Amino acid sequence: MAMSPRSVTGRKVPYMSSDKPINAPSLDTWAVLLALLLALLVRTGILKTVTW
């Protein structure tokens, strides 16, 4: 289980938007997995057109 970073006093650091730093593996890994899934959907033609 991921924990917040703690200071030398052992108190929880209050600034975090989540319990994980933004470069923590889980957030990055999920982002990469979602991007790869989307790429696969586009590649296989399931997701045909994405307009902007």
Add this chain to the structure above:
Amino acid sequence: MPSTAESPVNTTAAYFTQPLWKRLLELLPGIGLLFVVGYAGKFIEHSIAVYGKANHLVLPNIEYVLWAILLGLLISNTVGIPKLFRSGVASYEFWLKTGIVLLGARFLLGDVRNLGGLSLGLIVIELALALTFMTYLGRSFKLKPKLISLLAVGSSICGVSAIIAAQGAIEADEEDSSFAIAAILALGAISLVVFPLVGHVLHMSDRAYGLWTGLAVDNTAEATAAGALYSEAAGKIAVLAKTCRNATIGFIVLGYAIYWSSKGQASQVANKGAFLWKKFPKFILGFLLISLLATVGFFTKPQTVALGNLSRWAFLLTFAGVGLRTNIKELGKQGIRPFVVGAVGEVVIALITLGLVYGADHFYHL
């Protein structure tokens, strides 16, 4: 969020014991808000263009990026973000990284190598100068040594994520981290206004401006937004340069961890390889993988366009989040000295990187 005491997300350990579906469900209202704010920005941009055309007026084309950020700022600094939306709003960093990975499809690996190589060269110079200057400046202002380290890391590499990574590694005090993060975020917000203005005044090319933004703006979300505010091409280059800068995070944090451990004020780093891997932003590998697939022709042209558009949608959520998470009042509470040190440092770093980019432009014709 870093800037606020009333953090938008549930930070208790109990949060992570909840089932995944429940945590995902919690995110939906906030993600919906990100979409509404981002899309409203896009709608405003489109409406102004249509109005100008219909009335034969030449109106300035203000990108949706700015509208989304402004709308977000307006909401977070007036009515505030209700608790229901906070988890989802904080997910903007996730969308930023997803967008960056998808953007890999728009870069051929050769471009990544050439521009990334040039960026890395400039980054090494920028890092050396920025770290030295920030340390000197922090000492002059008599800031606490670990706060100086955090500000130096934050302003030389990549803002909030670098500070968070360094905070754990050098066992800095929590207040120092909050100060450093608040200073970096406040300056990031200012850079959204200043950088595009300077770029236009100096008539910088998209590539030169994008490179400068990627090298000088600290937080990845703000660097991406500052680039996109100039032009889409500049935004792409800014993301690439900033991604290269992010890649150095592990090395710098390791250096500081060893330094503070040698002073007996932080734990020793037992396995340096594992430390570097842990701190390395993994989304960069995803970006390179998608770029590799695009380079070997895995995607057709329309598919590459589709992936680029998906990346735009992800960034739309990100830009809305940049505005929504910035609480000006809370940023102002963090004290003036770290902010002054950060501000002076940022101006100097911005000027140094501008000089580096002009130098690179002279030799490599960006």
